[in-house]
Amino acid sequence: MESSLAIPALTKDLARVLIDADTISRRTDELAREINKAYANIKGPLILVGVLKGSFIFTADLCRKLTIPHIVDFIALSSYSGSNSTGNVRLLMDTRENLEGKHVLIIEDILDSGTTLDYLIRNFKSRKTLSVKTIVLLDKPERHTFPVELDYIGFTIPDVWVVGYGLDYNEKHRTLPYIAEMYPQTE
Ligand code: 5GP
Ligand code: MG
Numbered sequence: 001m002e003s004s005l006a007i008p009a010l011t012k013d014l015a016r017v018l019i020d021a022d023t024i025s026r027r028t029d030e031l032a033r034e035i036n037k038a039y040a041n042i043k044g045p046l047i048l049v050g051v052l053k054g055s056f057i058f059t060a061d062l063c064r065k066l067t068i069p070h071i072v073d074f075i076a077l078s079s080y081s082g083s084n085s086t087g088n089v090r091l092l093m094d095t096r097e098n099l100e101g102k103h104v105l106i107i108e109d110i111l112d113s114g115t116t117l118d119y120l121i122r123n124f125k126s127r128k129t130l131s132v133k134t135i136v137l138l139d140k141p142e143r144h145t146f147p148v149e150l151d152y153i154g155f156t157i158p159d160v161w162v163v164g165y166g167l168d169y170n171e172k173h174r175t176l177p178y179i180a181e182m183y184p185q186t187e
Contacts, residue, residue: 032065054109114146
């Protein structure tokens with residue numbers, strides 16, 4: 001059933017809708033199908049680790065499309081303030097699950113420099129996991145400085161600041177149903 005709610009209009013600080021809600025939903029279907037197939041024969045549940053806060057909506061939508069046994073967990077990291085990277089990663093909240101002996105799929109909102117995922121992959125591999133794979137909703141290839149191996153990518157986007165569908169700018173725009181490009185901000 002189609003929602004009868006109006007789609008929130010673009011505010012003055014947003015340049016355009018980059019990816020609309022229907023497109024995100026269709027791509028999430030495809031990704032879920034691939035993941036269902038790839039993990040069809042594992043023993044025990046797949047541990048999904050959503051990286052807070054940016055991936056909470058993507059995690060919620062993706063996990064509801066999975067038909068394989070899975071457990072949802074979260075981790076909170078911080079490496080950014082505003083739109084400028086501070087270059088270092090801080091672990092703010094660890095997973096509840098013990099990851100040892102488990103297949104883990106990290107769910108990230110966006111791959112920018114790669115600092116966050118590089119840190120997380122190495123951290124999780126050191127916990128004697130059976131496998132560590134990554135899915136990102138968005139990838140900004142122009143910005144990579146760490147060679148991070150991605151297993152699943154939603155959309156490849158240009159080097160612009162995006163908000164919505166979980167992504168924010170200083171906590172603004174996080175719950176927009178679409179992904180929008182922001183005009184460059186001068187703070
Ligand atoms: P990386 O560690 O790869 O440089 O950065 C990853 C993190 O930076 C993402 O998880 C996200 O929180 C933040 N980030 C990078 N680019 C964007 C963007 O365009 N919009 C938003 N809202 N966050 C971004
Ligand atoms: Mg993030």
